[in-house]
Amino acid sequence: MARMATTRRVAVSTIAAWLCGFLIFFPILWMMLASFKTELEAFAIPPSFLFFHWTLENYATVQARSDYLHHALNSIIIAGGSTLIALLIAIPAAWSMAFSPTKRTKDVLLWMLSTKMMPPVGVLVPIYLIYKTVGLLDSRIGLVFILCLGNLPIVIWMLFTYFKEIPRDILEAARMDGATIGRELVYVLTPMAIPGLASTLLLNLILAWNEAFWTLNLSTSQAAPLTVFIASYSSPEGLFWAKLSAASTLAIAPILVLGWFSQKQLVRGLTFGAVK
Amino acid sequence: MATRQTQFLARSLLTPAVGLLFIWMIVPLALTIYFSTLHYSLLDPGSEEFIGLENFRYFLTDPAFLASLQNTLVLVGSVLALTILLGIPLALLLDQPVIGRNVVRLMVIAPFFVMPTVSALVWKNLLMHPVSGLFAWLASLFGLTPIDWFNDVPLFAVILIVAWQWLPFATLILLTALQSLDEEQREAAEMAGASAVSTFIYITLPHLARPITVVILIETIFLLTVFAEIYVTTGGGPGLQTTNIAFLIYSQALIQFDVGSASAGGLVAVVIANIVAFFLVRIVGRNLEA
Numbered sequence: 133m134a135r136m137a138t139t140r141r142v143a144v145s146t147i148a149a150w151l152c153g154f155l156i157f158f159p160i161l162w163m164m165l166a167s168f169k170t171e172l173e174a175f176a177i178p179p180s181f182l183f184f185h186w187t188l189e190n191y192a193t194v195q196a197r198s199d200y201l202h203h204a205l206n207s208i209i210i211a212g213g214s215t216l217i218a219l220l221i222a223i224p225a226a227w228s229m230a231f232s233p234t235k236r237t238k239d240v241l242l243w244m245l246s247t248k249m250m251p252p253v254g255v256l257v258p259i260y261l262i263y264k265t266v267g268l269l270d271s272r273i274g275l276v277f278i279l280c281l282g283n284l285p286i287v288i289w290m291l292f293t294y295f296k297e298i299p300r301d302i303l304e305a306a307r308m309d310g311a312t313i314g315r316e317l318v319y320v321l322t323p324m325a326i327p328g329l330a331s332t333l334l335l336n337l338i339l340a341w342n343e344a345f346w347t348l349n350l351s352t353s354q355a356a357p358l359t360v361f362i363a364s365y366s367s368p369e370g371l372f373w374a375k376l377s378a379a380s381t382l383a384i385a386p387i388l389v390l391g392w393f394s395q396k397q398l399v400r401g402l403t404f405g406a407v408k
Numbered sequence: 409m410a411t412r413q414t415q416f417l418a419r420s421l422l423t424p425a426v427g428l429l430f431i432w433m434i435v436p437l438a439l440t441i442y443f444s445t446l447h448y449s450l451l452d453p454g455s456e457e458f459i460g461l462e463n464f465r466y467f468l469t470d471p472a473f474l475a476s477l478q479n480t481l482v483l484v485g486s487v488l489a490l491t492i493l494l495g496i497p498l499a500l501l502l503d504q505p506v507i508g509r510n511v512v513r514l515m516v517i518a519p520f521f522v523m524p525t526v527s528a529l530v531w532k533n534l535l536m537h538p539v540s541g542l543f544a545w546l547a548s549l550f551g552l553t554p555i556d557w558f559n560d561v562p563l564f565a566v567i568l569i570v571a572w573q574w575l576p577f578a579t580l581i582l583l584t585a586l587q588s589l590d591e592e593q594r595e596a597a598e599m600a601g602a603s604a605v606s607t608f609i610y611i612t613l614p615h616l617a618r619p620i621t622v623v624i625l626i627e628t629i630f631l632l633t634v635f636a637e638i639y640v641t642t643g644g645g646p647g648l649q650t651t652n653i654a655f656l657i658y659s660q661a662l663i664q665f666d667v668g669s670a671s672a673g674g675l676v677a678v679v680i681a682n683i684v685a686f687f688l689v690r691i692v693g694r695n696l697e698a
Contacts, residue, residue: 141504141505142504142505142506142507145501145504145505145506146506146507146508148501149501149502149504149506149509149512150506150508150512152498152501152512152516153511153512153513153515153516154515156515156516156518156519156572156575156576157515157516157518157519159519159527159530159531159534159535159572160518160519160522160530162530162534162535162542163526163530163534166534174534175540176540177539177540177544177545177548178545179542179545221424221425221428222425224421224422224424224425225421225422225424225425225426227421228417228418228419228421228422229422231418232414232415232417232418234415234418238693240422240426242689242692242693244425244426244429245688245689245692246685246689247429247432247433249629249681249682249684249685249688249689250433250437250678250681251629251632251633251654251674251677251678251680251681252633253633253635253653253654253657253658253674253677254437254440254674254675254677254678254681255436255437255439255440255674256657256658256661256662256670256674257439257440257443257657257661257667257670257671257674258435258436258439258440258443258671259436260661260662261439261667262436262439281428281429281432284425284428284429284432285429288425313414313417338521341523342521342522342523342524344523344524344525344635344636345633345635345636348525348635348636348639349658349662358523359523359524359525359636360525362523362525362526362529363525363529363636363639363640365529366525366528366529366532366640366641373533373534376529376530376533377530377534380526380529380530383523383526384521384522384523384526387521387523388518388521388522390521391517391518391520391521392514392517392518392521395513395514395517395580398517398520398580399580399581399584402577402581402626403581403622403626404692407581407584407585407618407619407622
């Protein structure tokens, strides 16, 4: 009797959960399907779900006509560059706060968090004018720099929460053996911190890849990453759905894969450790 | 000896991060404050002059400000309500024994990883287009008149898109919190004859109070500055119907080139965000001590 009820409960919740999951995922699926249709079929009413003429033509066109690779490269450089620089600055800072905390460490951490809460639009004007004056508008360096600063608080916070979990006994043992702080950092801490570092890296790559305030406002063509490239499809309204879908699929596919790997760390990173 | 050395080292390791964040916070903010007191238009260079609080008076009494403030509040409030009211049952569902739960979870999380410009354009064209969109076709199946989303209910259309992007975030956090709920406590309640509803109200919901607060605060911070979704779908229109504060400031700065007024608006946005940030920092800070 009880087992029957359990089986039925599993069946019901399984069906309901798959239905919800499918509905939520559907817009992405629909876009991916459209990317394999011809432009005419992408428009067609009634729409065809699976039985259309599958084609790779849109992908070929997107590559050939629109400098897609140029923008993809910009995305890689901007997201990768800003994340790596942020890590370089954040690792020593988080290390220092996790292992040599002072009375003010908590205040420093909270202050860093509060810088993340400043709405970017509050400083849009000065940043735009400064960039215009020094010639950083539409430059990859300019975007790397601003995304790095924007994500730095999150990087420090995530690393801090990971470093906090490394047992201190190990450090003391290393110190007893006469390890210098430099060696301690390289040979003891780093290997233990690799999982935390990896997930911090991953989450920030995702955030930087999808960033669409500074990239839209500070770049137009030369330095434009994929966010800006996709936005350019908004002007000729409704003309190139299949190509828009192909370009979009290419733009989100790598990040979707990375994101699925990092889903556990996502909660921790985005709530600043408030929910684990 | 060693400790002093360590402390010195620790401090010097912290300095670059603190210094950079300090500059990043102070310099642009100071410039925003400075610009907000100037008559400063990029179309009229060389005419900058100090005008005190005139920009604030102009910005705050501009009908566009009130309209965009209202739009901002409606947008933030609706997306919060949608993501939490849908996120709670969804998280509860995913917490059940579900066959293939990992796959379902991947599908639910996916929208969060889609860049905003892609989600906005896919929804606007493939789904919400009044003639060829999927929703129009679905409506016609049921004999209904298709909705012209971005003309008839533009703000609601934007709300739907943004809620779709943030629903995974709320669900994921609530699910994580649910999974840390003590199973024994729930079972004990069930054994004692508590109904599913009262278990939910007296045990699950109080446990979710904190994560819900965290979701509200963090989403609010990001939702106050929704930009790309509006930029690629409506451009703030028709009229001012989808202009929020962030978009208003953008258009004053980079379309009308009115630096002074946009800076005043920027400061207003900073003040609003700070009110939310105040509460979030307190919650996170409490957690640091625990």
